Amino acid sequence: MREYLEVWDHVSNKQKKGWQIAALGNATIEAFKTDRYQRWKLLDPKTQIVVSVHYYTPVTTSLQKNAEKLGQYLHSQVRQVPADSDWWITFRSLLDEMVKQLTVATAGTLLGPAMLADGNQVLMSASLPPVYNRKQFIELQQYSIIDVDYLDELPNPIDAKAVIWR
Structure with a gap:
């Protein structure tokens, strides 16, 4: 989340x-x-064909809560927990869920949703x-039609023209 905030002038x-x-x-x-989530599609103005898609993928509230739970696991245990304990099952489930959530949260290329300024x-x-x-990214924005959607979740499968971190 800090990476998202650091690049914006309006953030203290x-x-x-x-x-x-x-x-x-x-x-x-x-x-x-x-x-x-924000989907930022760039379309060719002549053909209306999608030439590039970019996403803002926020750190969801669920991921934030899971990260706070994970923080609780950093404190050492008073006693050793047996390998077959429900404690380990719960811990592994949390880690598995967070891997999925982090994969989505780090896929997007936009560091915050694109916003309109004056004019x-x-x-x-x-x-x-x-x-x-990168040069193509800048040029595409100058000569493209832009279509913006706000989504409740990342599409699955993701758009074929999407530029994402893998």
Whole structure:
């Protein structure tokens, strides 16, 4: 969440330097006014064909809560827990769920949802995979039709033209 906040000028330095999960979660909601996924499609103006898709994938409330639970596991146990204990089953289930949640949360390339500034100016920040042509990303935005959707979850399967971290 800190990575999302650090690139935006309208976010205070205090919020950018936060370390508590709940505080960072509140700061992202305050900064972006949403915790929904954003799909940013760039379409060819002549053919209306999708040429590129980018996502803002927030750190969901569920993932934040799970991260706080994981923090509780960092404290050492008073006694050793047997390997066949329900404690381990619960712990492994939490880790498995978090792997899935983190895979989604880190897939997006937009560091926060794109936002409109005064007039027609779009403010956005992206972290693009090294294999993606950054110059092409900038050029596409200048000469494309932009279609923006807010989603409750990431599509499955994800768009074929999506630029994501894998």
